[in-house]
Amino acid sequence: MTNLTVSNNLVVGLEYTLRLDDGEVIDASDSNAPLEYLHGHGQLIPGLERELHGMSVGDKKTVTVAPEDGYGEYDEDAFEAVPLSAFPDGIELSPGLELHMRDSATGHIIQAFVAEVTDDTVILDLNHPLAGEALTFDVKIASLRKATQEELEHGHVHSEGGHHH
Ligand SMILES: [Zn+2]
Structure with a gap:
């Protein structure tokens, strides 16, 4: 077993469900294949990435991200x-x-x-479709590993079938 906790330059396997304020589920990770991302490289919205910091494999959490930490406020001028x-x-x-x-x-x-x-x-x-929405994520850390040098240089994960150049 590993005693890593979510921190910069680790590859995080994340199970998640994303709900809007009204409870509607609009996105979720594949049950067989958690989302993998490189922590600390701005691949997730800031409000979610910040809350995952320090979690261990198996930890669960519910995180609500306000629009300003998510996809921004809805801009009538955009x-x-x-x-x-x-x-x-x-x-x-x-x-x-x-x-x-x-x-x-x-x-x-x-x-x-x-x-x-x-x-x-x-x-x-030009607004993101989720601009102005408060986003609630139910998350679970499925895996943690150190990123390879190549992944760090590219700033993203190289997983099987999950990445194209
Ligand atoms: Zn790459």
Whole structure:
């Protein structure tokens, strides 16, 4: 047995269920395959990662994360109008469609949702779909191990089938 506790640069196997305020379960780890992540590298939302720190294998906890420590408050101004002509032909643009675009300033991939389509303009909602939500996680630490040098250099876990370059 290991006496490791969750700390930076460990690979954590996490079983979790994610509920919203109204009790609706919106996400959960696969029962056969816990989520593996590299602790301390910003792979989880900050409010959850902080609460997991120091837990041991087998420990369980319920964590409620406020929007500011999760996916942010819902921003009424986080909408952007893009000319319809900027989209490739053949994309069926309808409200709710999820898009991934490269931010020209930072190079980061950003997620957006189509809010409205007019004759010549597409209105995009740049809020994360879980913005403004308090998130309750039931978590259990399933495994802990030291990360390999390669994983530390990449800042993510290399698990079987779980990672692509
Ligand atoms: Zn890698």
